[in-house]
Amino acid sequence: MNKLLLLLFAFMLLFGSVKATKRVNMTINSGWYFHKGDIAVSDNNFDSKEWKSLNLPHTWNQYDAFDEEPGYWRGTCWYAYQLRLPNDWEGKNIIIHFEGANQVAEVFVNEESVGKHIGGYTAFNFDITRYLISGGKNIIKVKLDNSHNKDIPPLNADFTFYGGIYRNVRLIVVDPVHFNLTDYASEGVFVSTPDVNEKNAKLKVDGNIVNNTGQNKNVLVENTLFDKNGNKILTKTINLKLGPNAITSFSIEGMNIAVPDLWSPESPALYKNVIRIIDQSKNTWLDVVEVPVGFKWFSFNGEGFFLNGKKYKLKGANRHQDFSGKGNALTDDYHINDYMHIKSLGFNFVRLAHYPQSPEVYRICNELGLLVWTEIPIVNEVTPTQDFTDNSLNMMREQIRQTKNHPSVILYGYMNEILIRMLSNSKMPEEKRAQIAQDTRDLAHKLEKLTKEEVPDRNTVMAIHYHEGYNHYDVSTITDVLGYNLYFGWYYEELEDLTRFLNSEHQRFPNRSIIVSEYGADGDIHNHSLNPRPWDFSEEYEAVLHSSYIRQMAALPYLAGYALWNFADFGAENRADAIPFINQKGLVNYDRTEKDVASLYRAAQLQIPILYIASRNYTLRKGIETVAESAICSYPVKVFSNSKYVELFQNNKSLGRKSVSDYTSEFDVPFTDGENVIEARDDQGSYDRLSIDFSIIPQDISKWNENLDIAVNVGADYYYVDAETKTVWLPDQVYKPLAFGRIGGTIFEKRDRQHKVGIANNILGTSTNPLFQTFVEGLDGFKFDVPDGKYSVTLYFVENNPKSPTKDIIYNLSGSDNDAIPAGVREFSISVNSIPVINNLNLARDYGNLRAVQFDIVTKATNGGGVSVNFKSLIGKSTLSGIRVRKL
Ligand code: GCB
Numbered sequence: 001m002n003k004l005l006l007l008l009f010a011f012m013l014l015f016g017s018v019k020a021t022k023r024v025n026m027t028i029n030s031g032w033y034f035h036k037g038d039i040a041v042s043d044n045n046f047d048s049k050e051w052k053s054l055n056l057p058h059t060w061n062q063y064d065a066f067d068e069e070p071g072y073w074r075g076t077c078w079y080a081y082q083l084r085l086p087n088d089w090e091g092k093n094i095i096i097h098f099e100g101a102n103q104v105a106e107v108f109v110n111e112e113s114v115g116k117h118i119g120g121y122t123a124f125n126f127d128i129t130r131y132l133i134s135g136g137k138n139i140i141k142v143k144l145d146n147s148h149n150k151d152i153p154p155l156n157a158d159f160t161f162y163g164g165i166y167r168n169v170r171l172i173v174v175d176p177v178h179f180n181l182t183d184y185a186s187e188g189v190f191v192s193t194p195d196v197n198e199k200n201a202k203l204k205v206d207g208n209i210v211n212n213t214g215q216n217k218n219v220l221v222e223n224t225l226f227d228k229n230g231n232k233i234l235t236k237t238i239n240l241k242l243g244p245n246a247i248t249s250f251s252i253e254g255m256n257i258a259v260p261d262l263w264s265p266e267s268p269a270l271y272k273n274v275i276r277i278i279d280q281s282k283n284t285w286l287d288v289v290e291v292p293v294g295f296k297w298f299s300f301n302g303e304g305f306f307l308n309g310k311k312y313k314l315k316g317a318n319r320h321q322d323f324s325g326k327g328n329a330l331t332d333d334y335h336i337n338d339y340m341h342i343k344s345l346g347f348n349f350v351r352l353a354h355y356p357q358s359p360e361v362y363r364i365c366n367e368l369g370l371l372v373w374t375e376i377p378i379v380n381e382v383t384p385t386q387d388f389t390d391n392s393l394n395m396m397r398e399q400i401r402q403t404k405n406h407p408s409v410i411l412y413g414y415m416n417e418i419l420i421r422m423l424s425n426s427k428m429p430e431e432k433r434a435q436i437a438q439d440t441r442d443l444a445h446k447l448e449k450l451t452k453e454e455v456p457d458r459n460t461v462m463a464i465h466y467h468e469g470y471n472h473y474d475v476s477t478i479t480d481v482l483g484y485n486l487y488f489g490w491y492y493e494e495l496e497d498l499t500r501f502l503n504s505e506h507q508r509f510p511n512r513s514i515i516v517s518e519y520g521a522d523g524d525i526h527n528h529s530l531n532p533r534p535w536d537f538s539e540e541y542e543a544v545l546h547s548s549y550i551r552q553m554a555a556l557p558y559l560a561g562y563a564l565w566n567f568a569d570f571g572a573e574n575r576a577d578a579i580p581f582i583n584q585k586g587l588v589n590y591d592r593t594e595k596d597v598a599s600l601y602r603a604a605q606l607q608i609p610i611l612y613i614a615s616r617n618y619t620l621r622k623g624i625e626t627v628a629e630s631a632i633c634s635y636p637v638k639v640f641s642n643s644k645y646v647e648l649f650q651n652n653k654s655l656g657r658k659s660v661s662d663y664t665s666e667f668d669v670p671f672t673d674g675e676n677v678i679e680a681r682d683d684q685g686s687y688d689r690l691s692i693d694f695s696i697i698p699q700d701i702s703k704w705n706e707n708l709d710i711a712v713n714v715g716a717d718y719y720y721v722d723a724e725t726k727t728v729w730l731p732d733q734v735y736k737p738l739a740f741g742r743i744g745g746t747i748f749e750k751r752d753r754q755h756k757v758g759i760a761n762n763i764l765g766t767s768t769n770p771l772f773q774t775f776v777e778g779l780d781g782f783k784f785d786v787p788d789g790k791y792s793v794t795l796y797f798v799e800n801n802p803k804s805p806t807k808d809i810i811y812n813l814s815g816s817d818n819d820a821i822p823a824g825v826r827e828f829s830i831s832v833n834s835i836p837v838i839n840n841l842n843l844a845r846d847y848g849n850l851r852a853v854q855f856d857i858v859t860k861a862t863n864g865g866g867v868s869v870n871f872k873s874l875i876g877k878s879t880l881s882g883i884r885v886r887k888l
Helices: 003-014 332-344 359-368 386-403 430-454 497-508 539-554 596-605 769-773 843-847
Strands: 024-027 032-036 051-054 076-084 093-098 104-109 112-118 124-127 137-145 169-174 177-179 189-192 200-211 217-226 232-242 246-258 271-279 284-293 298-301 304-307 314-318 349-352 371-375 409-416 459-465 481-485 513-518 561-564 570-576 580-583 611-613 620-624 632-641 645-650 653-659 664-672 674-682 687-697 709-713 719-721 728-731 740-747 776-784 789-797 827-832 835-841 853-861 867-875 882-887
Touching (some): 177 271, 177 284, 189 271, 189 284, 200 217, 200 232, 200 271, 217 246, 232 246, 284 359, 314 513, 332 359, 349 561, 371 459, 386 430, 409 430, 409 481, 430 459, 459 513, 497 513, 497 539, 539 596, 611 674, 620 719, 620 728, 632 645, 632 674, 632 687, 653 664, 664 674, 664 687, 709 740, 789 867
Parallel strands (some): 314 349, 314 561, 349 371, 409 459, 481 513, 620 687, 709 728
Antiparallel strands (some): 024 169, 032 051, 032 076, 093 124, 093 169, 104 112, 104 137, 177 200, 189 200, 200 246, 271 284, 570 580, 611 632, 632 664, 645 653, 674 687, 719 728, 776 867, 789 853, 827 835, 827 867
């Protein structure tokens, strides 16, 4: 067509003489049926109790991934939906689009299979037009299986693989001539910005058009770019001949934008690119797609990351896609809220760990200004089969085609700690290792090649763990950027080893582009410590670790950036820490309420004044008087701030002004019994306030009369507040006259990793893991020098004997010699104030391993003798996890 005709056509469009056949794109999430377990495709017995009505998003592992039973249900389930076609869809093409279903889905329409999809984290769709009956009721069914499958990544990982149709399902209704939606469930149109600088930007559009009519078609493809205010910047139109029942590709180039408004996290300027298919003969728009465009350029090298010509530090958070009580079945609002929350803490970067996330996530990141690392879930190890390779490559291609239109995406990743299984198996022969490394490299090279072909304008990345093996086996040199998941001061070594290690890697590999792709500590808002250490799960240690990392990483100029682990706590079925089945390295809890560290990042990263009194979740405190009879307990209070000085007040009295370092200042506060109003002010005019209800325990408890209640978390060095009962559990201590404490015994030190006391197991029959996970063995007694009176004494026990996982295991107890007896083979008797109360307590035999056992005993203290609990070992060592004495 000549220019004149094009002009004429544009004129007609302007004055509305061109009709638009609108594309319909809508969710069909409501009114599905669900059947747990496999059935025949012909089972339409939706009224039976085997089928349950529900709305999507849905997962069948919402609850069982968090109950005491090991594992969660993995197998085949069915979903069904009854679809009636409106009359005006006659003659249209109908595509059913799944944003994500975990993990192998087969879709049926009216009992005919329309296709199968492998992989739980990418979208897929099918053109179901020819299977549908117009005017009648159509039954769509999805057979979905989340069984473990050695050929589908992820094979195993530290997160729960919830099964279900856990994202939106959509119907897309289009003219038979439309952009190709079934090209790996992409939009069928790909917009790129091949060359951008401050003065000029180039825009390019590629795509495929499906012509499902039996005739040749002459169409126009019109591309229009609008700026953020809706002003039209340019239009370019091309002619295209579409063969009958064929897919035709097109490309529109030569579009230049002078002085583009650049996209960056600080100023996420988005243009809108509208691409239309116009049927010349009928003056009709046949299909239209809108794609956001952000003009920017970026690069990674050994000196760091550069955005729009300037050095730029990526400050990021990883994020998993599940939520308390819901598993991964989240509506879009949950996703949007998370990324708004991340942005509000001053981050400019996110790693979508460990899998592609909902389409809404990428869209919101474009808008908010969050740079994105997206990855496919090849975690821990690969299977050396052709199917695993094919599935991985397919997932990567799906991920890329589905997300490459998003300007926020800069990094495509494909492996996480991929040698960890092999490298942590010290017994594996070298030959086997070399083979695994070779298989892993082969797959990585294939994924690398595919990614470079698909998105030459983005960078590739993988995340490795702290092990020289990645260099040794040449896995660390494959991607453009290397992410290091580093847990110094948590799983290994000390906090300051971070700098030492990164500097040495940078010196050895000066051209390597490095991101710290994970770091963090588990923190529970119910555990609080005056001497925070790794694995006490205290909020205080979590803050200590992050504060150290923030300081160290800010001083490493070559570091491209970081992404902490993790924005939020998340479901991880194999964990049994303070809260079982949850990885608690979040800045926010599983329900997104904040932990202290969230505000530490606010102070460190936001350019606005921040002042925050820390340990904010710890408003109910107890402590022993610092000086006898002073009725005062000195207790540190930290304040996070980005000002120079902070002044702290307690009940209106100034405690002085202190300088801030590492965004923190610390005060010693002389807490008094009752309400303590703590106020902070800084030199930026900010103010914060926290009311703390403090109960002082006298050093000499022998005259304590009112509300005497002493609860001791035996074996623990931190305070623990029971979330439900609000009982404050004090740290363990050794008995001194006039006070309380244990007599004899040693704290059990055998968490399965460094620095730890206690055990990292879920305790059955209780929701208070931290009370039971620490304990003392071999103790002789526990004494409280309380005044005369009536008391309730509660004793808490747990058996920890990995060899006795079930009740009623018969031990050969004959001829036992104490030292040779494994933990758990024990029998002891307890007397309270000389009265035998529990005889021959054999926890393993009578209650089984790892079950919370509790006895409440009523006793009387007379003649100044206090409450005295005595342990007599009969076999092995006595044990005690907690003790509480309450005045009745
Ligand atoms: C890692 C893994 C991540 C885990 C995390 C942890 O290195 O990449 O999936 O959740 O450590 O908390 O241990």
